[in-house]
Amino acid sequence: MRIGLPSADKLQGGSLKALAVTVLLGVFMFQLLRTVGLRAFSMASETYTSGTHSAAFVTCPNDTVAKDLARGIVEKKLAACVNIVPAITSVYEWQGKIEEDNEVLLMIKTRSSKVPALAEYVRSNHPYEVAEVISLPIDQGNPPYLKWIGNVVPE
Secondary structure (H helix, E strand, O other): OOOOOOOHHHOOHHHHHHHHHHHHHHHHHHHHHHHHHHHHHHHHHOOOOOOOEEEEEEEEOOHHHHHHHHHHHHHOOOOOEEEEEEEEEEEEEEOOEEEEEEEEEEEEEEEHHHHHHHHHHHHHHOOOOOOOOEEEEOOOOOHHHHHHHHHHOOO
C-alpha cells in the first residue's frame, strides 16, 4: 500500500482539478483557522466565573437625572461603566392605570456583589417614588472587558 499523492499521469482532468482546488483551499483556510484558533485559546485562557459581574438597569425621567446618577455611580466605584440610552418609551401599570412615559435608560456594568449598594445609592438619589433597579448576572463576555470591570470596581 502506497501513501501519498498519485502521479499526474494517473489523475484524470476532473481529479486533477479537484486536487488543485483542495490544495488551494487548504492553503487559504490555514490562516483563517489559525486566527480563529488563537482567539479561542486566548479567550479560554482568561478565567471568568459566570455571575461574578452583573448588568444593572435603571430608568430615569430625563437626561439630567441620568447623567447625575451615572456620574455618581462611577465616582463612588459602584460600577465601571454606565451607558446612557436616550429616548426610550416605557409602558407600565402604576396605581391601577396604564401609563406611558419617555425615559432614559442607564445600563450599568458592575460586580454582582455591588448591586445592593448600587440599589441603595439609586434609591437615595432618584426622584421616582419607586426607582427601577434590576440586574442580571453576566454569564459570558469579552475576557479583557470583564477583567477591566473587576479592576475598576473593588470587591
